[in-house]
Amino acid sequence: MTETTKPNGAWDVFMSELNALAEDQADRRALSGVDMLMLAPENWGKSAQIARSHDARWAGVWADDLSGRFRVDCCFECQGRYLILRTAVAAEHPELPSHAPFYPAADRAERHVRDMFGIRFIGHPLQEQRWTRHLAWADDEFPLRKDFPAQGFPQASTPPDKDYPFLKAEGPSVYEIPVGPIHAGIIEPGHFRFQAVGETVLHLEERLGYVHKGIEKIAEGRDPVSLAKLAGRISGDTTASHAWAACRAMEAAAGLSCSERADYMRGILAERERVINHLGDMASMCNDVGFAFGYYQFGRLRELWLRDNRTLFAHRLMMDCIVPGGVAVDLKFDDCAAMKETIATLRAELSDLIKIIDANSSLEDRFLAAGVFSPAQAQALGALGFVGRASGQVFDVRKAPGYPPYDRLDLTVPVETDGDVAARFWLRYKELRTACRLLEQMLEQMPEGAVLADWRTPEAGAEGFAAVEGWRGEILCYVRFDQGNRIARYYPRDPSQINWPALEKIQIGNIVPDFPVCNKSVNGSYSGQDL
């Protein structure tokens, strides 16, 4: 792990160059502890160019309708620190220079903002191509504008979006395979368009947005408890971490801190979430190459932890355990002792299994060198979580300063560099072991005390930003409050929104039958990306 947490030379140079662009030095301010700079719209594109030259990571963009103008925020991470750039455009002429020419990750995110607010990003290579919008609302309707009602103006039946302009590959023997939105297994919907020659994939294009449920819109007007509940349903497999991100952002806006015990409890819930999901993914990756033994063994371990979750937290997936001000669950002394035992058991079982898997040449044959995502590609995309860390990217929010309880724990972040399916499998295995160690530390160190603080209503206009390391990687969250404890704006950025394009890259040159295992090795959330 490189030194990513302290301010240092590179960050200072980066900041001073951007500062020179800022509207006025007095406009430099902080949003819940994160640095923020105000820019004039015409400097928006230039700022991305500067950020790129400093290898800053582009982490997300979101907008807000402030009657008469749209405010746009963009989040960068450099040397483990976050910076938010902010600008505003007039509602009559909502245009901004695009960041997509400098950052591929900005491509879909900007199109999402365009579809939802009608802000045009000039210089975007796919400026006119819709992303989140299919045909459920008209070209001139923008659901996240405040004058658009949450109920919208839907037709009785929404037609399929059949004219999406997919890239076409042509030539002798090139054929096209359309897959989805409904897939063959028990899996979320999305569309994949393959161009192949024989067995080999020349090109893959994703078309997502099928499970867009209007989460950002229906968040508006909620109170904090109800927002946390919604956040826990952005992506069911990430329920604890999304609720955590939303609660941390709301708490930042309210100027509220949790008790130390609540921070530990949240950490325990998040690490348990990592364990059940990594076990599930490892099971599925084995299944996708026909290795039934691994599928059943990892699935068995997962089920045991799900049952423990139900016993300890009254919910197998730990939904609604993290609430504004703390947590709604607590662990008794005996519970902690029991959990320590199950951790020891899991570790022993994993050691057994991994020896068997390591010695299995057929598994090796399918995993090794399949679906390679090079460190350079991962860096260019700003890939997150196990997708990034299996391709040499060291970033992990848990190393950021002021992120309890991790700032009190001893954590080594595992990193691999091969970037293939095998690396993503091994990285999950190592992360499982890390999670076991973290859980043990937390159970050992967790102080006594209350787990829920009294809520404090934030002022109208109060904003909060938070970053949390979910099991898939960094989750970002932005909230703005209205009067009366109501949410005016909520934007959650699931790591899938960044990572999905990785799948398009890694599939090139691989055979069509390897798609399921390549897909599972990345395992993006459809719901988390579509919102």
Next chain:
Amino acid sequence: MLRLYLKALSTGVLTEPVPYIDKDRLLETVGLELKTAIGRKFSRSLAIRHIDAGSCNGCELEIHALNNVYYDIERFGIHFVASPRHADVLLVTGPVSRHMQAALLRAYDATPAPKWVVASGDCAACGGEFGASYASCGAVKNVLPVDATIAGCPPSPLQLMQGLLNTLKVL
């Protein structure tokens, strides 16, 4: 390879009465009832096509769990099929997002009669946390005729089995 066999043997058969779940052997009871009902009404084989029409993916995780070694739902005659053309039952999860409405209707049309629709999970049953909006049609019954619902967010594997059993009773 030897290690693999040793591990498999020492793990043993876990699929069983599973009194583990609830002391009253609920899973076994429900499972046997299911098996009997499927035996009588579907010649011992019930084919289910699952369709995620807009779920948060929580419901899928628990439907997946039905196939793990503890529940092993196939032993009761239930299997999940890849095509609606092979299905007796469509098990639909999530509120129906407007972007999935056409695909869901097509899958329904592709399912041969007689067919039944089970709306599984609170979202599918009543709209759940998302309800109806510019982006969501809400409950499945707003889009398709629904024969039965299974409550829960998400329904646990055991609740899913009980829900399917209740469905079979009313068919």
